[in-house]
Amino acid sequence: MIRTPEELHERVAACSACLNGKFEGAEGKRAVVLCGGTGCLSSNSKEIREKFAQVIHEKGLDDRVTVNQVGCFGFCSQGPFVKIFPEDTLYRMVKMEDVEEIVEKDLIGGEIVERLLYVDPVSGEKIQRQDDINFYKKQHRIALHGCGVIDPENINEALGSGAYQGLARALTMDRQEVINEVLAAGLRGRGGGGFPTGRKWQFAYNEKGDEKYVVCNGDEGDPGAFMDRSILEGNPLAVIEGMVIAGYAIGAKNGYFYVRAEYPVAVKRLRIAIKQATEEGLLGEHILGTDFSFNVHIRLGAGAFVCGEETALLNSIEGKRGMPRPRPPFPAVKGLWQSPTIVNNVETLACVPYILRNGAAEFAKYGTERSKGTKVFALGGKINNVGLVEVPMGTTLRELIYDIGGGIPNGKKFKAIQTGGPSGGCLTTEYLDEPIDFDNLVAKGSMMGSGGAIVMDEDNCMVDVAKFYMEFICDESCGKCTPCRIGTKRMLETLTKITEGKGTMQDLEDLKELVAATKNNSLCALGQTASNPIASTMTHFMDEYLAHIQDKKCPAHVCKNLMQYKIERDKCFGCGMCAKACPAGAISRTDYVAPGKKLAAMAIDPAKCVKCGACMSTCKFKAIIKE
Amino acid sequence: MAHLSESAVVKISEICQRYADENTPLMMILSDIQNEYGYIPLEVQELVSEKTGISVAEIYGVVTFYSFFSLKPKGKYVIGCCLGTACYVKGAGQVFDKFSEVLGIKGGETTEDGLFTLDALRCIGACGIAPAVSINGKVYPKVKVSDVPEIVASYRNA
Numbered sequence: 001m002i003r004t005p006e007e008l009h010e011r012v013a014a015c016s017a018c019l020n021g022k023f024e025g026a027e028g029k030r031a032v033v034l035c036g037g038t039g040c041l042s043s044n045s046k047e048i049r050e051k052f053a054q055v056i057h058e059k060g061l062d063d064r065v066t067v068n069q070v071g072c073f074g075f076c077s078q079g080p081f082v083k084i085f086p087e088d089t090l091y092r093m094v095k096m097e098d099v100e101e102i103v104e105k106d107l108i109g110g111e112i113v114e115r116l117l118y119v120d121p122v123s124g125e126k127i128q129r130q131d132d133i134n135f136y137k138k139q140h141r142i143a144l145h146g147c148g149v150i151d152p153e154n155i156n157e158a159l160g161s162g163a164y165q166g167l168a169r170a171l172t173m174d175r176q177e178v179i180n181e182v183l184a185a186g187l188r189g190r191g192g193g194g195f196p197t198g199r200k201w202q203f204a205y206n207e208k209g210d211e212k213y214v215v216c217n218g219d220e221g222d223p224g225a226f227m228d229r230s231i232l233e234g235n236p237l238a239v240i241e242g243m244v245i246a247g248y249a250i251g252a253k254n255g256y257f258y259v260r261a262e263y264p265v266a267v268k269r270l271r272i273a274i275k276q277a278t279e280e281g282l283l284g285e286h287i288l289g290t291d292f293s294f295n296v297h298i299r300l301g302a303g304a305f306v307c308g309e310e311t312a313l314l315n316s317i318e319g320k321r322g323m324p325r326p327r328p329p330f331p332a333v334k335g336l337w338q339s340p341t342i343v344n345n346v347e348t349l350a351c352v353p354y355i356l357r358n359g360a361a362e363f364a365k366y367g368t369e370r371s372k373g374t375k376v377f378a379l380g381g382k383i384n385n386v387g388l389v390e391v392p393m394g395t396t397l398r399e400l401i402y403d404i405g406g407g408i409p410n411g412k413k414f415k416a417i418q419t420g421g422p423s424g425g426c427l428t429t430e431y432l433d434e435p436i437d438f439d440n441l442v443a444k445g446s447m448m449g450s451g452g453a454i455v456m457d458e459d460n461c462m463v464d465v466a467k468f469y470m471e472f473i474c475d476e477s478c479g480k481c482t483p484c485r486i487g488t489k490r491m492l493e494t495l496t497k498i499t500e501g502k503g504t505m506q507d508l509e510d511l512k513e514l515v516a517a518t519k520n521n522s523l524c525a526l527g528q529t530a531s532n533p534i535a536s537t538m539t540h541f542m543d544e545y546l547a548h549i550q551d552k553k554c555p556a557h558v559c560k561n562l563m564q565y566k567i568e569r570d571k572c573f574g575c576g577m578c579a580k581a582c583p584a585g586a587i588s589r590t591d592y593v594a595p596g597k598k599l600a601a602m603a604i605d606p607a608k609c610v611k612c613g614a615c616m617s618t619c620k621f622k623a624i625i626k627e
Numbered sequence: 628m629a630h631l632s633e634s635a636v637v638k639i640s641e642i643c644q645r646y647a648d649e650n651t652p653l654m655m656i657l658s659d660i661q662n663e664y665g666y667i668p669l670e671v672q673e674l675v676s677e678k679t680g681i682s683v684a685e686i687y688g689v690v691t692f693y694s695f696f697s698l699k700p701k702g703k704y705v706i707g708c709c710l711g712t713a714c715y716v717k718g719a720g721q722v723f724d725k726f727s728e729v730l731g732i733k734g735g736e737t738t739e740d741g742l743f744t745l746d747a748l749r750c751i752g753a754c755g756i757a758p759a760v761s762i763n764g765k766v767y768p769k770v771k772v773s774d775v776p777e778i779v780a781s782y783r784n785a
Contacts, residue, residue: 039755042766076755223711226752261658261695262751264764300658302693305749319653319681321692337650380713380754387755421712454712468715472749478692613721617773 001281004289005168012159019150019160022066025086030065030107032056033083035148037072037233038226038265040079044096045069048080051099056107065107071234073148075135077386078118081148083130090130091116121384121406135385138404140366142374143190143227143350144390147234152269155276158237164282166356170245171290178249179205182352184360186372191217191308191345192423192449193525194371194438197352200342203332204250207340212252214243215336215343217313218259218266221305222421223472225452227376228346230388232259232266235350236273240296242349244287245356247294250342255294258313260301270298305476309524310343312478323480324524345450347376367393371437379405381454382412391436398432401455412457416540420449422469423529425536426462445536447529461558462541463548467495469533477526484527487518491534499559503549511538557626560611564627567602567615571623574599578615578624584608587615630670638663639671643678653681653689657696666697702737702744704782706730707761711750718772719758723747725775726760742783 002008022031034040034049052067073081078092082102089112091102098116105111117126118133127133141147150157170178183198204212216239220228231239243255259267274296277283285293304322306312311325314336335341351373355363364372371393377400380386384406391400397417401407408414416426419436425446427434434440438448456465474488491514494507515531515538522528538545547553554562567578569592579587579602586608593600604615604624616624631639642659646652656675660667667690669683676683690696708714708723723745727733730743737744753759756768760778767778 038751038766039753039768042753042756042759042768076753079755220752221749223715223750224713224754226750226754229752262748299654302654302658302661302695303749304693316654317651319651319689320685321688378713378754380757381716386713386757418712452712454716456716460716465716468712476749612772614772 001279002288003281005171008164008168008288012162012165015156015160016162017160019157023085023088028064031085032065032067032107033070033085033151034067035071035073035079035081036069036152036265037076037079037230038263039072039076040081041265043080045080048082048094048096048099051096052082052103055099055103059103059108061103061107068151068154070149071147071152072230072388073130074144074230074388074390075133075385076388077384082116087112088129088131090118090128090133092118134406135387135389135404138395138399139390140374140392141390142354142363142366143231143347143376144388145235145350145354146238147230150235152234152236153272155237155273155280158235158273161235162357163235163237163353164241166353167241167245167248168288170248170356171288171292175205175249175251178245178356181360182249182355185355185363186360186367186370187348187351187355187363188371188438189345190347190351190375190450192222192420192447194448197344197348200332200344201246201249203330204252204340204342207333209340211254211337211339212250213336213339213341214246214250214252214255215310215313215317215331215341216243216255216257216349217308217310217343217345218257218263219301219308219313220260220263220346220450221308221476222423222450222452224380224421224454225378225450227378227388227451229260229263229266231346231350231376232263233269236266236270237277238353239270239346239349240273240277240283242344242352243296244283244294245352246342246344246349248292250340252342253293253295255296256317256336257296257298258301258307258317259298261303262301267298267300274298304478305472306478306524306526309526312524313343314341321478323478324526326523347451368435368437368440370439375436375448375451377451377453379453379455381418382408382457382460383455384409393437394435396433396435397427400436400453401432405455408455408457412459415456415458415460416462418446418454418456418465418533419452420447420529420532421452422472423447423525423532424449424452425532426456426465426540428540445539447532459556459558461499461554461556462537462544463495463499463554464556464558466533466537467492467499470495470530473526473530477530481521481523481527483518483521484523484530487514487522487527488530490514491518491531495534498545498548499554499561501548501552501559501561503545505549507549508538508545563611564606565604565609565611565613565616566625566627567604568623568625569601569603570594571621572601573597573621573623574601575620576602577618577620578602581614581618583612583614584610586610630668631674635664635671636674639674640678643675653679653686657686657690661696664700666700668698699737700741703742704763705744705746706779707746707748707751709749709751709753709757709759709761710747711754711757713750713754714758717757721772722758722760722770722775725772726779729776729779743779
């Protein structure tokens, strides 16, 4: 039990000595840590960890080597990761069959297993330490503090990495001073809106009333963004601490986590962290010997994107359909069960302990004029280094995509980066040197959103991408207000028509009208931003819309009705593999024998072709093309 | 309530009782029932209504609003194809179509033998290993169209 600030400091000192000892190899011990994030778990990191424990036991190394899991390393495309301390060697893409070799060679022989090191794609150099990899070099971790470092199921490691130091300081301050500190830090909501967090707190603080609530929005719905999941999986106590600080600041006694049901690992770790914190006296009555008491509860979502909208989320906690409420009154005035409530996103709350622990200035020194601190981005799509990166606000798209992301795979050309998910827009080559912050992205026709950043290359059809987002929104529109319910449906129908080659020039006019009507008249942010992907692709890629409508062609060869597979007869060796792979029997042999080839070339009958692409992936000679 | 077995009535009453101290626990009750039985038919909603005092109309409204809740039983294996953006731009649409073709069902449907349900998921946050497919919680990374028949067969023969 930790009852007083003094006891906390003693415990933290002991825990951090222990944690640092692990990293530095105190008493000649070595430590093996494995990534336990969702990405790596699906590549068997749990089984690999168990195998390490087993092999280490068999070799009689139990006294000298420890094995444990940590949260997400962020570099998901290279997982599963295994890190060895004190040398700080990072092995990547480790498989079950590599375990014995790592134990034999590295842990016993003291020799690095070179073939499992990360190889820089540009220089071809093998890199031993995480910090020397380009993907990590430009990162600065505030929200992701502790992720990939501490064991998220062990409160001692969280305490050792500085947990609860922010709250301990906050509790020595006046409530208004805490809010002032957050205001001074310039922290803005990381969930999409970018509203100043301190002002939200101030509104709730100003409200009279015995019952107030803090709600953590963990309903991360933006497809392609997974930073909230990783934070909850990697360092749940940091988010809990942020919530307790918020509770102290506004005068709340209860906090609710609303987490997607799709994130079972995050929910499990959050439950463990709450249980451990409660047992240690760090949650519950009289925290750190003060008069301040705070309890934390978990509520699960049930698969509705709109519940990421704060008033819909509150309705969902209240056991209702997750439909947004008209605002005002804002939640800070009338929120959960009609009491003053602040709703903060996971990443936002994860920044709060850092601000209180290190002071507002330490946070505000990163970033741009009006967007302070750092932001976590989920890099995905057609990019070499897929994963989570945390960079100071103001980093340029070029740095993000090329320096950190390692550029576009397979020598393809960059086409656009979609930020802000279904509410955002795409940014093209001409914006690569723009600094990323809340206001600049909006000015350039996109938005920050929750930090999803999906890279598209020349093989992606932007009309198809717009249709994809509209399908999503149409499915997820709650149906409460007409502009969103009907508007998204009509926009989807029009886009479908265009991608099927049935579009007319009038459709473009109709789209423009629908875009404006839905944007101006919808009740909540979901509807108001639903048309952004269309507006933005129409601005930057009108040529692609016109190609679909006027030429009946899909320049990227994605839309099935507007493309066909063709065998280039002079490249065809006549092996016949494509004909075997074709499920529709659309491929047959011709009479033509190409110069230098022995067998007659194959050909596709467009009337029979179902455009599944099986032939193209079977052909070893790259003789099949799309056109 | 004719269709509910004695044990189901006991279990569902117990689930309702579990959250008696919570403010507005409907979502938690329905989640537990969905996890326990795989679906929430009308008879069960009537029982929940009786136990909690919430009208059946309201409960039905909630059950049909959230995609996680289902009125019909799901298959023994629920195949969830992630169709989040990161997976989509890497070809998840074709993977989904292949599952649909192999199983002979559309998204949201269950095979006649009750073995498989095919669902389109909205981003499971496993973007680093796109396209991802989740089957009863086990996540398959970087699934290719050609992997699909084998994956289905591995469950069919299990």
